[in-house]
Each structure stands twice: as structure tokens, then as C-alpha cells.
Amino acid sequence: MAIINIKTEITGNIWKIEAKPGQRLAEGDTIMILESMKMEIPVSATEDGVLVEILAEEGATVTEGTVVARIEA
Amino acid sequence: MKKLLVANRGEIARRVFRSARDLGIATVAVHSEADAAAAHVADADEAVAIGHAPARESYLDVAKVLDAALRTGADAVHPGYGFLSENADFAEAVQAAGLTWVGPAPDSIRAMGDKQRARALAEAAGVPIVPGSGRILSGVIDGVETAGMAVGYPLLVKAAAGGGGIGMKRVDDPAKLLETVAATQSMAAKAFGDGSVFLERFVPKARHIEIQVFGFGEAGAIHLYERDCSLQRRFQKVIEESPAHGLPEAVRARMTAAAVALCRHTAYEGAGTVEFIVDAASFEFFFLEMNTRIQVEHPVTEMVTGQDLVSLQLRFASGALHSLPQSEIGNQGHAIECRLYAENPAKHFMPSPGTLSVFTLPGQTPGLRIDSGYRQGDAVTPFYDPMIAKLIAHGATRDEARTKAARALRDLAVEGLQTNRAFLIACLENNRFAAGDVYTSFIDDHKNALLAAATEETKA
Numbered sequence: 051m052a053i054i055n056i057k058t059e060i061t062g063n064i065w066k067i068e069a070k071p072g073q074r075l076a077e078g079d080t081i082m083i084l085e086s087m088k089m090e091i092p093v094s095a096t097e098d099g100v101l102v103e104i105l106a107e108e109g110a111t112v113t114e115g116t117v118v119a120r121i122e123a
Numbered sequence: 124m125k126k127l128l129v130a131n132r133g134e135i136a137r138r139v140f141r142s143a144r145d146l147g148i149a150t151v152a153v154h155s156e157a158d159a160a161a162a163h164v165a166d167a168d169e170a171v172a173i174g175h176a177p178a179r180e181s182y183l184d185v186a187k188v189l190d191a192a193l194r195t196g197a198d199a200v201h202p203g204y205g206f207l208s209e210n211a212d213f214a215e216a217v218q219a220a221g222l223t224w225v226g227p228a229p230d231s232i233r234a235m236g237d238k239q240r241a242r243a244l245a246e247a248a249g250v251p252i253v254p255g256s257g258r259i260l261s262g263v264i265d266g267v268e269t270a271g272m273a274v275g276y277p278l279l280v281k282a283a284a285g286g287g288g289i290g291m292k293r294v295d296d297p298a299k300l301l302e303t304v305a306a307t308q309s310m311a312a313k314a315f316g317d318g319s320v321f322l323e324r325f326v327p328k329a330r331h332i333e334i335q336v337f338g339f340g341e342a343g344a345i346h347l348y349e350r351d352c353s354l355q356r357r358f359q360k361v362i363e364e365s366p367a368h369g370l371p372e373a374v375r376a377r378m379t380a381a382a383v384a385l386c387r388h389t390a391y392e393g394a395g396t397v398e399f400i401v402d403a404a405s406f407e408f409f410f411l412e413m414n415t416r417i418q419v420e421h422p423v424t425e426m427v428t429g430q431d432l433v434s435l436q437l438r439f440a441s442g443a444l445h446s447l448p449q450s451e452i453g454n455q456g457h458a459i460e461c462r463l464y465a466e467n468p469a470k471h472f473m474p475s476p477g478t479l480s481v482f483t484l485p486g487q488t489p490g491l492r493i494d495s496g497y498r499q500g501d502a503v504t505p506f507y508d509p510m511i512a513k514l515i516a517h518g519a520t521r522d523e524a525r526t527k528a529a530r531a532l533r534d535l536a537v538e539g540l541q542t543n544r545a546f547l548i549a550c551l552e553n554n555r556f557a558a559g560d561v562y563t564s565f566i567d568d569h570k571n572a573l574l575a576a577a578t579e580e581t582k583a
Contacts, residue, residue: 061476062505063177087465087474087509089357111505 054097056119062086064110064118073101081119084112099123124148124199124223124441128192129167130213131203132182133496134512135417136163139201142433151195153188155181157504162497169195176506182206185213189220199223199440201433205508208416209236225440227338227392227415234389235413238283239321245410248388250381253400253409254324258283261308261318264301271300274322280304282311283319290314291358293325326402329563331355331411332367333398334382335424337435338391342446346379347424347432348454353561354550356472361543361566362550363420364459365427367401368521368559374406385413394421394436403562419462419513422492426458426517457521459528461551465509467541469574476505477540485534490517490527503540511542521559525551549576 062084069081075095082104084091095101099121106118127143128151129136140150140163152167157176164170171191174181181187183206192200200217202208208226211233217224226232235241239258246252256270271278271294280303282290290311294303304320312318335347351367352360366375382397396418398411421432430452438444466472482499485491495512497503503511514535516528529551532544550556550573556565566573 059470060473060505062474086476086505087507089474091473 052123053102054099054121054123055117056081056093056096056121058084058093058112058114058116058118060084060086060091061113062091062111064106064108064112065090067104067106067108069101069104069119071101071103075099075101075121082106093118095121097121097123124437126151126195126197127199127201127225127437128153128188128195128197129163129201129203130182130188130207131201131205132158132161132163132507133510134494135203135205135419135496137166137496138494139203139433140166142431142437143201145431146434146437148199148437151191151197153182153191155506157502157506160501162495162501171195176504178206178506185210185216188213189216192217192222193220197222199225199437201225201436202416204416204419209414211236223440225393225436227395231389231391232415235395235415238281238285238412241412242410244389245385245413248381248385250385250397250410251408253326253411256322258319258321259304259308261312264305267301267304267322268297270322271297275324277325277327279323279325280307280320281323282307282315282317283321284311284315284317289358290320326400326409328403329353330367330401330403330561331360331398331563332370332378332401332408333396333418334379335418335421335432336382336386336391336395336397337432337439337447338386338389338393338395339439339446340390340392344383344386344391345447345449345452346383347428347430347452349375349378350420350423351561352420353563354556354565355563356468356566360420360462361464362459362461362547363423364457364521364524365423366454366457368561370401371406374401374408378408381408381410385410393439394432419510420460422494422513422515423458423460426490426492426515427454427456428452429455456517456519457524458515458517459521459524459551460513460515461528461532461547462510462543463512463514463532463535463537463547464543465503465511465540466543468543468546468577472543474505474509475541476503476509478502479511479537480539481536482511482538483536484512485531488527488531490524491515491531492517493531511537522557525557545577545580546573548580549573552576 065085338344354362518524
């Protein structure tokens with residue numbers, strides 16, 4: 051059991067959070083969608099696991115590399 | 124026209140202010156919270172804060188923009204491109220408030236904004252259109268396969284209310300058609316509030332060539348030649364040029380005549396662009412859409428024709444200009460525009476917001492024009508599009524323009540965020556590009572070579 055930090059790849063605004071804590075995720079499943087410069091960029095699970103927590107709110111601005119969610123894999 | 128509000132930001136707001144100043148018109152900027160210290164705000168005579176950073180709470184808010192115009196006593200509104208520029212309700216609201224709308228009639232915007240209606244108008248004006256289906260309403264699947272066969276493969280599934288490449292999917296295999304239509308319908312319903320789609324034939328090796336037009340309503344219309352905008356990534360333009368390399372004169376004549384016919388048919392008013400998809404091998408051309416506003420790449424046309432398109436817009440809207448003979452529009456030499464984006468070409472052109480810690484432009488040279496939305500020290504925020512500046516080079520020949528553009532990009536310094544500067548140089552100096560072999564999937568097809576050349580450029 052390990053806790054995996056899910057980080058954003060780019061600076062942007064959190065447009066929509068799609069997954070809920072406790073939810074089982076497969077690698078590649080979308081956790082939330084960032085909006086940056088008119089583009090929507092999904093933040094996805096990097097491994098199979100259970101979503102432990104979401105560390106950001108819809109509408110918030112996050113910089114590249116921010117931990118926005120944790121997965122227990 | 125005494126005082127003009129520009130309902131936009133960045134380089135286009137600054138560009139419109141320049142022509143307004145030349146005509147002795149006072150200028151009003153609007154800005155979001157994120158743009159309080161932006162270059163376009165500093166350029167204007169007055170500026171009004173209109174809301175929070177997200178565009179829908181500021182630049183897209185019709186009531187706030189209109190209120191800013193009324194409070195400052197502006198008597199005209201120029202929408203620029205993007206944002207509210209093709210919003211017929213906004214145009215109507217501006218006119219209803221007794222202000223001058225610098226753009227075509229709201230009904231023209233509405234008609235051209237609906238791709239199906241635009242196609243029907245083009246067809247009625249005798250403009251060739253791409254083989255396509257009728258409107259397929261949200262949730263409807265019956266008859267789609269038959270329509271697909273009639274259109275022919277490969278084809279594109281397009282959202283009727285979409286634009287700028289958004290809501291567009293290619294289908295090569297007839298077996299994949301139904302699922303793609305269903306997915307596009309649901310995406311379009313969410314994104315645009317209208318789940319209608321249509322099918323359209325896809326031309327595998329295509330060029331995107333558009334005609335700049337200017338309509339004078341019942342007094343006719345003229346064209347200002349073509350722009351080749353084939354170099355694109357993610358369906359968005361990167362490099363544009365005029366004239367289109369190798370376009371036979373007879374085809375150019377037919378394309379410009381078709382664009383003017385469409386304007387006359389609709390009694391179009393003001394600047395507009397008729398976009399065509401052109402088969403790179405046969406030069407067959409088909410109507411794509413008409414943009415009822417000034418375009419990002421309008422400087423290419425200004426460089427070859429010597430006309431100031433924004434000035435024409437302002438003079439026509441204010442009633443100072445009623446028509447212009449076609450014979451007054453000449454074209455000379457070749458112009459190339461490069462769009463400098465805050466993005467990372469090596470990472471699928473992902474946006475790269477940040478602060479321009481270094482941003483210095485090349486020295487002034489004849490035939491070189493730079494329209495920038497930012498200054499050194501400015502922040503390029505994630506809220507708006509990634510374009511930092513446009514660099515336009517004009518020369519006697521295509522090679523001269525190409526060389527001048529590459530040199531200027533090398534003399535330009537930009538740090539603090541990722542940009543496509545080196546990638547643009549790689550495109551300009553690519554052998555196939557130099558030979559004029561441009562088509563819409565050029566960047567995709569030559570991606571590895573272009574990225575490798577860009578990496579070398581960065582090291583040098």
C-alpha cells in the first residue's frame with residue numbers, strides 16, 4: 051500500500067472535479083479537468099487505486115506540479 | 124465616432140487602439156482583474172474594470188461590457204476577434220443602446236455563425252461547398268449510415284454550433300460512424316447547449332486558403348486577396364502567408380470571385396473572411412465557413428495590400444466610407460506571419476502560462492511588424508489564449524519574407540515560460556516548407572523533424 055501524489059502537469063484553473071474520495075480508479079481515469087489557455091487538460095490517475103483525497107477546489111488556480119489529489123495504490 | 128470601446132484584450136485591443144488614434148478617436152479599454160496591469164489597459168485613454176479573471180465573468184459578459192461603454196460615454200464598440208466578436212446578441216445590444224457596432228449586421232453574424240445556414244447561403248450564392256449531410260439533431264441516429272455513404276469517406280463529424288476546430292472528429296471506417304456521432308452529439312450538447320451535428324467530406328491533403336473581403340452592404344463588396352493558413356496545430360493556425368504559394372491565377376480568380384459573390388448575396392457589411400479548404404493536388408476548393416470579424420492574421424493582408432483593415436472598419440462603421448473600388452486594391456510581394464505562443468511544442472503544444480521575465484523584440488526593420496499583447500515583465504495567465512505576439516515579415520519574394528521572419532525570431536528574446544519560438548524557426552527553415560509544400564497536417568507529418576530542429580535551435 052502506498053500513497054501516490056497526483057500532480058498537475060501545467061498551470062491552470064480547476065474547471066471540474068470528476069472523481070470523489072473513496073472512489074476506485076484505474077490508471078488513466080480522469081480525476082479532474084484543468085482549464086488553461088482555452089484548453090481542457092485532464093488530470094488522471096497515474097496508477098490503479100482508491101482516491102483518498104482531493105486537495106483542490108473547483109475554480110482554484112494551481113501551478114505546475116501542485117499535488118491536487120492522493121491515491122492509495 | 125468620437126470614442127471607441129474595444130471589447131477585447133491583448134494584441135488585438137492594442138492594434139485597434141492604434142488605428143483609432145490615427146483617426147483621432149478616443150479609446151476605452153475594458154479589463155478583467157487578471158489584466159489590471161496589462162499592456163492594452165496602459166495604451167487606452169481610459170480603462171474600465173469589468174470583472175473577475177475568467178472570461179465568462181468579464182470579457183464575455185455582455186451586460187458588463189455594455190455598461191462600461193455607456194458609463195464612459197463611448198459611442199462605438201469594436202469587438203476584436205474571439206470573445207463577443209461573433210455574438211449577434213451582443214451586436215444587437217450595442218445597437219439597441221444607440222451605439223455604433225463596428226462589425227457586420229447582427230443577422231449576418233447569426234447566419235454565418237450557424238454552419239448549416241452558412242452552407243446554404245454559400246450554395247445559393249454559387250460558392251462550391253464540401254459534400255455534406257443535413258443537420259442531425261441531438262439523439263438522432265436513424266439514417267446516419269446512409270448519410271455517411273452519400274458524403275463519402277474519410278469524413279468529419281462536426282458540431283453544428285462548434286468552431287475553431289472544437290467539436291470535430293474524423294471517421295475513416297464506416298463501422299465507427301455511429302459511435303462517433305453519438306459521442307459528438309453528447310459533447311456538443313454539453314459544450315454549446317446544442318447537440319446537433321453534421322457530416323462533411325474530409326480532404327486528406329488539404330490547404331486552408333481564405334479570402335479577405337470587405338462588404339459595403341447594398342453598395343457591393345471587394346476582396347483583398349488570399350491568405351494561406353495551412354500550418355496548424357490542434358486545428359489552430361501557427362503560420363499564415365499571402366499570396367498562397369503556387370496557387371494558379373485562374374483558381375485565385377475563381378476563389379476571390381466566389382467570396383465576393385457570397386458578400387453580395389448577403390449584402391455583407393464590413394471586414395470578413397471566407398475560408399476555403401483547397402485540395403493540394405487538384406486545387407478544387409470548397410467553402411468552409413465565413414468569419415464575420417477581423418482575423419488574427421489580418422496583418423498579412425495589410426502588408427501585401429498596404430491597406431489598414433481596422434481603419435477601413437472604423438471609417439465604414441462611422442459612415443465616413445461608403446465603398447471602395449476593387450481596382451484600388453493592389454498586392455505586392457509576400458508576407459508571412461508567425462504566431463508566438465506560450466506553449467511547449469515538445470509536450471503536445473501544451474499551454475505554458477508564466478511571467479515574461481525577459482521579452483525583447485528585434486530592432487525595427489523595413490518590412491517587419493510585430494503586434495504584441497505583452498511587454499517584458501507581464502504575466503501570461505492561464506485565463507486566456509496562449510498567443511503572446513504575432514511577427515509579420517514582408518519581402519519581395521516568399522524566400523525573402525521567410526528569411527526575414529526567421530532572423531527576427533532569432534533576434535527576439537523570450538524567457539520565463541515555454542514558447543514555440545524555436546519551433547517557428549524550424550518550420551520556416553524546413554525544406555518542405557521552403558519548397559512551398561504546405562498543407563493542414565504538415566506539422567503533424569513533420570513533427571519529429573521539426574521538434575529535432577527546434578531542439579538544435581535552442582542549443583545554438
